[in-house]
Amino acid sequence: MSELLGVAVLGAGHMGADHVRRIGETVGGARVVAVADPDAARAEAAVAGREGVSVHREAQDALRAPGVDAVLVASPEAAHEEALLAAIARGLPVLCEKPLTPDSAAALRVVEAEARLGRRLIQVGFMRRYDTEYAALKTLLDSGDLGRPLLLHCRHRNVSSPPHFTSSMLISSSVSHEIDAARWLLGQEITAVTVVRPTPSADAPRGLLDPQLVLFETSGGAVVDVEVFVNCGFGYEVRCEAVCERGSAQVGDAHTMVVRSPGRAHEDVAQDYLVRFADAYDREVRAWAAAARVGRVTGPSAWDGYAAAAVAEAGVAALDTGARVGVEMAERPALYDC
Ligand SMILES: NC(=O)c1ccc[n+]([C@@H]2O[C@H](COP(=O)([O-])OP(=O)(O)OC[C@H]3O[C@@H](n4cnc5c(N)ncnc54)[C@H](O)[C@@H]3O)[C@@H](O)[C@H]2O)c1
Numbered sequence: 341m342s343e344l345l346g347v348a349v350l351g352a353g354h355m356g357a358d359h360v361r362r363i364g365e366t367v368g369g370a371r372v373v374a375v376a377d378p379d380a381a382r383a384e385a386a387v388a389g390r391e392g393v394s395v396h397r398e399a400q401d402a403l404r405a406p407g408v409d410a411v412l413v414a415s416p417e418a419a420h421e422e423a424l425l426a427a428i429a430r431g432l433p434v435l436c437e438k439p440l441t442p443d444s445a446a447a448l449r450v451v452e453a454e455a456r457l458g459r460r461l462i463q464v465g466f467m468r469r470y471d472t473e474y475a476a477l478k479t480l481l482d483s484g485d486l487g488r489p490l491l492l493h494c495r496h497r498n499v500s501s502p503p504h505f506t507s508s509m510l511i512s513s514s515v516s517h518e519i520d521a522a523r524w525l526l527g528q529e530i531t532a533v534t535v536v537r538p539t540p541s542a543d544a545p546r547g548l549l550d551p552q553l554v555l556f557e558t559s560g561g562a563v564v565d566v567e568v569f570v571n572c573g574f575g576y577e578v579r580c581e582a583v584c585e586r587g588s589a590q591v592g593d594a595h596t597m598v599v600r601s602p603g604r605a606h607e608d609v610a611q612d613y614l615v616r617f618a619d620a621y622d623r624e625v626r627a628w629a630a631a632a633r634v635g636r637v638t639g640p641s642a643w644d645g646y647a648a649a650a651v652a653e654a655g656v657a658a659l660d661t662g663a664r665v666g667v668e669m670a671e672r673p674a675l676y677d678c
């Protein structure tokens with residue numbers, strides 16, 4: 341490895357292009373050396389003005405490019421498994437955007453490949469763990485000062501959903517963040533899921549069940565409710581309130597400047613994740629690159645990605661049937677013991 345970690349970025353869409361910029365401008369110790377996207381114009385646009393980056397249509401070609409020490413997967417979730425297995429075969433550390441894979445069977449194949457290798461290479465892009473507000477909540481809950489967490493009330497609102505979004509993706513893509521955050525904040529597994537479906541918003545694309553209310557039960561007896569509303573029209577809002585035995589704590593407001601003028605008070609509301617979680621993505625990629633340089637993985641693991649996929653799958657079954665669905669998970673390989 342040269343002085344800088346050479347990163348291949350797979351996928352140069354919203355997230356990939358932003359990560360290329362981030363690695364070039366705000367993450368020390370790393371540089372982008374290759375970008376792959378079947379849409380060559382997107383890849384070229386993402387690397388415009390950056391020296392020494394090779395551009396490829398095929399992800400596999402980018403992985404083989406000179407100077408590649410690590411991989412950042414930002415392609416659509418259906419392409420993740422192939423990229424992850426190829427990276428594992430080459431022994432390359434990976435930061436993979438969430439969700440790890442679209443379904444739990446694929447996620448398990450990735451976990452098993454990593455377990456066979458015998459060392460962890462994969463970090464999943466659950467960036468909430470790097471958000472200062474979420475990190476503070478984790479520290480508070482771990483301290484025990486408020487007693488045992490009883491409930492998490494979560495809200496996850498997007499201004500609008502991408503054209504390819506389906507009703508099940510509200511759970512498998514959007515709520516995957518709350519699944520990981522709840523497991524991490526509580527240190528418990530999610531054991532059952534129920535989904536309540538209000539009459540869809542007239543402003544949601546035809547046929548999309550939006551919003552949804554997703555309820556999780558956990559191994560420690562806590563209950564987590566998630567309002568997910570991906571066509572709310574007014575802002576990108578992500579909140580979490582923990583209600584404990586001796587107090588409560590709420591995060592996620594990420595307040596900007598609050599302006600008071602005669603008769604009113606107002607503040608700007610972030611319109612998308614790239615604004616709301618900008619600092620969290622920076623910290624996430626910086627921490628991943630620093631760990632990758634010394635052969636470590638410190639963030640959410642492939643097992644966390646698998647667990648999120650298993651819970652999401654139960655959630656989609658609950659959405660389809662209206663029933664309470666138990667979460668089934670494979671046995672965790674020893675590689676993922678803390
Ligand atoms: N962490 C977050 O908050 C967050 C936010 C948005 C998206 N995401 C995740 O990031 C990933 C990408 O989402 P996006 O919004 O950037 O999508 P996007 O559609 O904007 O971009 C995806 C890009 O990947 C390219 N692509 C398709 N197949 C490919 C392949 N096999 N190899 C390489 N590139 C390929 C597409 O041409 C496109 O340019 C998804 O997994 C998504 O869930 C995460």
Ligand SMILES: O[C@H]1[C@H](O)[C@@H](O)[C@H](O)[C@@H](O)[C@H]1O
Binds near residue numbers: 438514515517
């Ligand atoms: O892929 C995106 C991303 O994960 C965002 O963080 C989330 O708010 C969206 O709902 C989802 O579609």
